[in-house]
Amino acid sequence: MAQVLILYASDYGNTEKMANAVTDGVNSVEGVTAVLKKAEEVSADDMTTSDGVIFGSPVHMGAVDWRVKKFIDTVCSGLWMKNLMNGRVAGVFTSGGGFGGAGGGTEVAMLSMLNNIAELGMLIVPLPKNTPNYKKGGLHWGPYGRSADEDMEHVGVSEEALSVARQHGANIARAAIAVAGKTIFTA
Numbered sequence: 001m002a003q004v005l006i007l008y009a010s011d012y013g014n015t016e017k018m019a020n021a022v023t024d025g026v027n028s029v030e031g032v033t034a035v036l037k038k039a040e041e042v043s044a045d046d047m048t049t050s051d052g053v054i055f056g057s058p059v060h061m062g063a064v065d066w067r068v069k070k071f072i073d074t075v076c077s078g079l080w081m082k083n084l085m086n087g088r089v090a091g092v093f094t095s096g097g098g099f100g101g102a103g104g105g106t107e108v109a110m111l112s113m114l115n116n117i118a119e120l121g122m123l124i125v126p127l128p129k130n131t132p133n134y135k136k137g138g139l140h141w142g143p144y145g146r147s148a149d150e151d152m153e154h155v156g157v158s159e160e161a162l163s164v165a166r167q168h169g170a171n172i173a174r175a176a177i178a179v180a181g182k183t184i185f186t187a
């Protein structure tokens with residue numbers, strides 16, 4: 001049985017909705033257990049017992065949330081020192097509310113997390129452009145939910161974005177099965 005950890009931060013529930021949809025997608029794949037946690041609750045053991053990890057963040061001031069970054073700078077840095085995450089799979093998702101199609105800073109937040117994921121020696125799972133509803137909630141880096149409309153009125157993340165999040169979770173679950181118990185990188 002492979003395990004996929006989904007970690008996130010959320011103040012107003014939008015990123016949490018995305019995290020729940022990603023988790024549903026992971027659980028839709030036979031042979032995978034999903035573990036859903038807030039970034040502040042994730043331990044080093046949670047990471048090293050997982051074959052895949054999915055990082056989710058709201059966009060804050062054009063970048064990644066501080067709790068997700070704190071987790072990366074504390075828990076993940078220790079794992080990086082010991083090369084403990086090499087060869088596991090990983091992906092990202094975000095929710096933002098700002099101006100522009102994907103919100104202001106969504107891509108920066110995703111790339112920031114993906115940079116850390118690459119640093120950890122993990123295998124990045126992207127989001128293919130033929131994913132259903134991609135144009136409503138996908139970038140090639142991962143799914144995004146937009147919680148505000150073009151006038152910055154709160155509308156909540158759309159069903160289309162949640163469906164993209166479910167698909168991403170299922171994709172990463174299948175990738176986790178593919179790498180579970182395998183040595184990808186040799187020293």
Ligand SMILES: Cc1cc2nc3c(=O)[nH]c(=O)nc-3n(C[C@H](O)[C@H](O)[C@H](O)COP(=O)(O)O)c2cc1C
Binds near residue numbers: 096104105146
């Ligand atoms: C302090 C703060 C800064 C934010 N900065 C941005 C931003 O730069 N770009 C953006 O698209 N949304 C920004 N937002 C909006 C949130 O990213 C958006 O509402 C998101 O869906 C909130 O997620 P949550 O409901 O999980 O907390 C900001 C929200 C807060 C509270």
